[in-house]
Amino acid sequence: MPQPPDDERRALSAFGTRVRELRRELGLSQEDLADRANLHRTYVGSIERGERNVALLNIHRLARALGVTARDLL
Amino acid sequence: MPQPPDDERRALSAFGTRVRELRRELGLSQEDLADRANLHRTYVGSIERGERNVALLNIHRLARALGVTARDLL
Structure with missing residues (x-):
C-alpha cells in the first residue's frame, strides 16, 4: 500500500487504536479477536x-466480534 | 466480488442507501459527489x-464530500 497522506494515515491509525482499545477492554488477545471475526x-x-485500509465488511465483522456497532469503531 | 451472505449484502446496501440519501439532501448528482470525493x-x-465493499479511506472521502463524519455514514 503506497504511503497515504497524513490525514489518511491518521484515519487508519485512529481506527486501529479504537479496535485495540475495545479488544483490551474485553481482555481478548489479537488471536481471540481474529478467531471471533474470522480474520x-x-x-x-x-x-x-494502522497499516490497513479496512473494508466495510471487515469493519462489520470486527464490530460484531467486539460486541459493538460498526459506527462505534469509527 | 463473490456473492456475500445476506447480512453482508445488507451492510453494503445500507451504506449505499445512506450515501444516496445524503447526496440527494445536498442536491448533488453522482458526478458532483464523485468529483468532490475524487472518485x-x-x-x-x-x-x-450496494455493490462495493468500500474501504475506510473512501468512506472518509465520501463523508468529507458529503459534509458529515465517517460515523454518520455507518
Missing part, C-alpha cells in the same frame, strides 16, 4: 498498527 | 447500489 491474526495486528 | 462517477453509482 487472520496477523491481519488484526496490522489493522491495530 | 470515479461509476464507482459512486456502484457504491449506492
Whole structure:
C-alpha cells in the first residue's frame, strides 16, 4: 500500500487504536479477536498498527466480534 | 466480488442507501459527489447500489464530500 497522506494515515491509525482499545477492554488477545471475526491474526495486528485500509465488511465483522456497532469503531 | 451472505449484502446496501440519501439532501448528482470525493462517477453509482465493499479511506472521502463524519455514514 503506497504511503497515504497524513490525514489518511491518521484515519487508519485512529481506527486501529479504537479496535485495540475495545479488544483490551474485553481482555481478548489479537488471536481471540481474529478467531471471533474470522480474520487472520496477523491481519488484526496490522489493522491495530494502522497499516490497513479496512473494508466495510471487515469493519462489520470486527464490530460484531467486539460486541459493538460498526459506527462505534469509527 | 463473490456473492456475500445476506447480512453482508445488507451492510453494503445500507451504506449505499445512506450515501444516496445524503447526496440527494445536498442536491448533488453522482458526478458532483464523485468529483468532490475524487472518485470515479461509476464507482459512486456502484457504491449506492450496494455493490462495493468500500474501504475506510473512501468512506472518509465520501463523508468529507458529503459534509458529515465517517460515523454518520455507518
